[in-house]
Amino acid sequence: MLDLLPKVFKESLPSAVTAQLATEHETWLLPPLVDLCARLREPGQQQHGTLASEGKAARANGFLHVVIPPDTNPILENGSLLKGLRERALEDGGIYLHVLGALTAGLEGERPSNIAGLKKGGCIAVSNARQPFANDMVLLRTLEYAATFGMKVFFYPDEPSLSKGGVAHEGYIASYHGLQGIPWIAETVALSTQLLMVEETGIAAHFSQLSCKSSVELMRWAKGKNLPVTCDVAMHQLHLTDDNLEGFNAQAYVLPPLRSNTDQQALRRGLTDGTIDAICSHHEPLNSTAKKAPFAESTAGISNLDTFMALACQLVRDDVLTVAQLVDKICLNPAKIAGIDAQYESIGGAVLVDPNLEWQVTADTMLSNGKNTPFFNQQLQGKVVETFFG
Amino acid sequence: MTTSEKNSAKNTVSPTEYAKFDHNTIHQKLNKSLSRPQLNSDGSIRHFLGVEGLNKAQLQAIIAKAETFFDDKGQLINSPELEGCTVMNLFFEPSTRTRTTFEVAEKRLGANVLNIDIERSSTKKGESLRDTLWNLQAMTADIFVVRHSASGAAHFMATEVTPDIAIINGGDGWHAHPTQGMLDMLTIHREAPRPFEELSVAIVGDIKHSRVARSDISALQTLGVKDIRVCAPRTLLPKGMARFGVKVYEDMDSCVTDCDVIMGLRIQNERIGSPLLASSNEYYKHYGITPERVALAKPDAIVMHPGPMNRGVEIASSVADGAQSVILTQVNNGIAIRMAVLSLAMEGQRAHQAAGK
Numbered sequence: 001m002l003d004l005l006p007k008v009f010k011e012s013l014p015s016a017v018t019a020q021l022a023t024e025h026e027t028w029l030l031p032p033l034v035d036l037c038a039r040l041r042e043p044g045q046q047q048h049g050t051l052a053s054e055g056k057a058a059r060a061n062g063f064l065h066v067v068i069p070p071d072t073n074p075i076l077e078n079g080s081l082l083k084g085l086r087e088r089a090l091e092d093g094g095i096y097l098h099v100l101g102a103l104t105a106g107l108e109g110e111r112p113s114n115i116a117g118l119k120k121g122g123c124i125a126v127s128n129a130r131q132p133f134a135n136d137m138v139l140l141r142t143l144e145y146a147a148t149f150g151m152k153v154f155f156y157p158d159e160p161s162l163s164k165g166g167v168a169h170e171g172y173i174a175s176y177h178g179l180q181g182i183p184w185i186a187e188t189v190a191l192s193t194q195l196l197m198v199e200e201t202g203i204a205a206h207f208s209q210l211s212c213k214s215s216v217e218l219m220r221w222a223k224g225k226n227l228p229v230t231c232d233v234a235m236h237q238l239h240l241t242d243d244n245l246e247g248f249n250a251q252a253y254v255l256p257p258l259r260s261n262t263d264q265q266a267l268r269r270g271l272t273d274g275t276i277d278a279i280c281s282h283h284e285p286l287n288s289t290a291k292k293a294p295f296a297e298s299t300a301g302i303s304n305l306d307t308f309m310a311l312a313c314q315l316v317r318d319d320v321l322t323v324a325q326l327v328d329k330i331c332l333n334p335a336k337i338a339g340i341d342a343q344y345e346s347i348g349g350a351v352l353v354d355p356n357l358e359w360q361v362t363a364d365t366m367l368s369n370g371k372n373t374p375f376f377n378q379q380l381q382g383k384v385v386e387t388f389f390g
Numbered sequence: 391m392t393t394s395e396k397n398s399a400k401n402t403v404s405p406t407e408y409a410k411f412d413h414n415t416i417h418q419k420l421n422k423s424l425s426r427p428q429l430n431s432d433g434s435i436r437h438f439l440g441v442e443g444l445n446k447a448q449l450q451a452i453i454a455k456a457e458t459f460f461d462d463k464g465q466l467i468n469s470p471e472l473e474g475c476t477v478m479n480l481f482f483e484p485s486t487r488t489r490t491t492f493e494v495a496e497k498r499l500g501a502n503v504l505n506i507d508i509e510r511s512s513t514k515k516g517e518s519l520r521d522t523l524w525n526l527q528a529m530t531a532d533i534f535v536v537r538h539s540a541s542g543a544a545h546f547m548a549t550e551v552t553p554d555i556a557i558i559n560g561g562d563g564w565h566a567h568p569t570q571g572m573l574d575m576l577t578i579h580r581e582a583p584r585p586f587e588e589l590s591v592a593i594v595g596d597i598k599h600s601r602v603a604r605s606d607i608s609a610l611q612t613l614g615v616k617d618i619r620v621c622a623p624r625t626l627l628p629k630g631m632a633r634f635g636v637k638v639y640e641d642m643d644s645c646v647t648d649c650d651v652i653m654g655l656r657i658q659n660e661r662i663g664s665p666l667l668a669s670s671n672e673y674y675k676h677y678g679i680t681p682e683r684v685a686l687a688k689p690d691a692i693v694m695h696p697g698p699m700n701r702g703v704e705i706a707s708s709v710a711d712g713a714q715s716v717i718l719t720q721v722n723n724g725i726a727i728r729m730a731v732l733s734l735a736m737e738g739q740r741a742h743q744a745a746g747k
Contacts, residue, residue: 172630176420178541178565178601181629247423248542292520292550294540296563 004327005031005350012348013388028353030327032064032389034334034344036154036232037208038283038305040066040093041369042085044073049285049369051085055093057305057367062351062384063281066095067338069154070102071129077102077113079121086122094389096347098338100127100154104142109133112145119149124338125206127154130255140197147203152339154206155194157215158256162186167296169242169257177248179296182257184212191215195222198229206337207231209282211256213266220275230337231275233267234282235311236302236374238320240264244374250291250298251374254282268320271329278334281308285370303370306361313355313382352386359383421608427548430745434738437548437557438731440566441609449575449612455730456576456723459498466725470500471733475532477501481560482508482519482538487697488560488570491721492535495728504531519543520550527551533558533735541565541601553742556735564599570696571605573720573727574653575613580723581716582651583690586610590617592646592687593636594677595655595704596626602696603655607634621645622677625666626657642677647686654679654695654704670703679705684714692716 005013009031035058041049058066066089070076076085082099089097101118103126105111115126126146133139146153163186168174170181191207195218198205210216210233222229236254241261244252252258270276284301291298312330315321321329335344359365361375425443430436433448441449461467477496481489489505496503508522517525519538526534533556536544541563548557561567582589591610597603597620610618620631621639632638639645646652657673667673674680684693693705693715701707710717 170629172633173420175598175628175630176604176634178563178604180564183629246420247426248545289518289520293518294538294543294546294562296542297519297540 004324005029006332006345008345009348009350012390013350026356027385028323028355030062030351030353031331032344032347032349032351032387033062033308033330034065034067034338034340035063035283036067036206036278036280036334036337037069037234038063038066038281039285039301040068040089040097041285042072042088043081048287048290050092051089051097052092053369054283054285054305055089055095059094059387059389060367060384061305061308062353062387063305064095064347064349064387064389065098065335065338065340065344067098067100067124069100069127069129069156071107071131075102075107076100076123077105077118079117082118082121082123096343098124098340100125102126103128103146103153104131104133104138107131109138111138112142115146115151116149119151123151124340125152125154127156130156130158132158132160136193139193140200143197143201143203147201152204152206154208155191156208157187157190157194157210159186159190162189167253167257167300168245169259171242171260173242173245177245177295179245184214184259184263187212187256188214188218191218195227195229198222198227199225202228204228208280209234209237209256210267210276211237211259211263213263216266216270216275219270223275230277230333232278232280232334232337233271233276235279235304235308236282237267238264238271238279238315239311240374245295248295249374250293250295251302251372251376253291253295253298253300254284254302255300271315272320272325277329278337279312279329280334281305283368284372285368286372287369288371291372301370301372302374303366303368303372305368306366307373307375307380309353309384310359310380310382313353316355317381347390349387349389351384352388353382354385355382357381357383357385424545427545430738430742432741434741435731435734436738436742437544438568438735439544439548439557439559441568441571441605441612442566444612446612446614449572449609452572452727452730452734453576453579455734456572456726459726459729466498466722468498468500469729469733472496472499472501472736475501475736476504476530477533477535477732478504478506478526478531479535479560480506480508480526480537482536482543485537485560487721488537491724492560492728495725495732498725499729499732501533501732519546523547523550527555531555532739533732535560537561539563554739556739558731558735561601563601564604565601566605567601568605569724569728569731570602571609572731573724574602574606574694574696575609576723576727577694577716577720578651578692581692581719583688583692584650587614587616589615589651590619590649591615591651591653592619592621592649593653593655594621594642594645594679596657597622597631597655598626598628599658600655606653607636611635617649619645619649623667623673642683643686646683649687650691652679652684652687652691652693654693654699656696656698657700657704670700674703678703679709681706681708681712684709684712694720696720
């Protein structure tokens, strides 16, 4: 299992660990995990989680590096705010925080933000999160402006005129429950436009949390054209479908919505064949009252850090990925996509995983402040048993 | 080929599509999840949240109970089964017909009735539905009749209230309107020319936004109707409609040919967020329940509509007021069904409380 670790990570391990590994039964020693999208709820939403609580949950579950989107309160568009956040994430939560700055001022989609300043402040890339652009010309010109400063853009593709008001994948399950649907084209229409803009501007782009079969096909096309693009999928999309909404299960309410079995299979194939580069947690912790409302009036989000590794182990058991491919998807590729390879390698570390360890998802076994998960009370298999982070 | 066969062949959405899916298995699974909170361990009704998941005997029991509220001349009677009980009508969205018929039913059963106008009260001040509910239950009541714009609201409330309160769903979002569904079943039981098992039922109109359609389809299936047809332009059909186990039509003439029951649905303009129809005139031309279309159905077919009707859009006035219309009978039956559901839910609550003691 030591072979899975890059040289620098092997060298950073205490010799006691390598000796211990020789006697361990079927454990995996992985490099530290890198999460391309988690919401740690600071600043502005500390009722759901804090850098301290979510940082500790991330660290205990193998994540040493976490990327956060800019849709906090206040919005991440001020270089001086970022430094303090990163410092507190390390001090209080023990994790390295990497920030996406706002692509447009106030995320309002009207004009570019202070992108040069954000780069100087240490943002790894810029993004408009799931907020819309006023029109395609704004998007085009904003991308040109970002390209000027060599900034990468993270997209969360969604066409609001198609998704507005929707709370579930538009299909039989939503229809049966009388829930307003979000058609898959809400994602792919936006993705198509954004890919063409990338082709036009030449900007490097990452597309996060893809959920549809057609999105995978579009990414395959874009990569075939050698566009500078990468993409990820949220871990829950690989294990859940809209069937999990059964009985108005608000714990399965997430945006983009859980989609059909066909979509899920396509996402898994995309992961296997390399079209999808990475898996993110899309961690969204919520307090106990956020889901205490009728489905559509509850708050969207799943708390994912604590269940992430068990679901990753399941992908290996399901023959979707080998352990080495898994390391690429949750450790090495995300580090490259975030542009933090050098820092990642210099910090080093390692994560010991028991892929066979069975455990139950309960309030006690979840470290995140958010206990909002459709896996609550389920028995899962696979867990991080130790992290070797400096 | 007969006219009917030719018309059937015109279906633009293949009715065979639904056959690909084992809708019985899927429905059983989904129905079970939705019915779980509403039954006591002995199968009696504790809350009345939807018809999904209730079996044929349970639906027949509701119909039979409703029948007991008619005298020999077919007039509604009073029955003091809820004397000493308090019923709160919690309407989070506007309603006249449903709220009034519930109130009449409650008073005919001797209940103390409180109408809480939540639409203009605490929720407008930012209070969560959960807190509103907890405050109301602190005022003590036996039954909450609830209407809410969010699908699943009644199910949510059933999980939040104390065990001493029964929830009756007076309509939730696009999801369910189970007392309307059951009054439609009572009407068909009393007025249709044939038993449920032999009927062909056409449901036409805005199915996508209709909670009535979902409850009707579920109840009709449970009561044994094998030929359920739905018809609407694609913009008013929910995605995956064929998987409900119904035949989907886009051609109205084909849909109503040789059927026993034509159920019209209101176009829910207030729920439609984007332009789904070209014009009222075009809709009426292609999907209106006209005398000519009623003539395509069996000669003794009945015409139903949950109201309020848009005359000249969904239905011709001559049909609405005609000999085959049972629309006003539906309203009258609605009181009997609501009396039955209130009575059975109270009975179920008492059984639940007795079992607890």
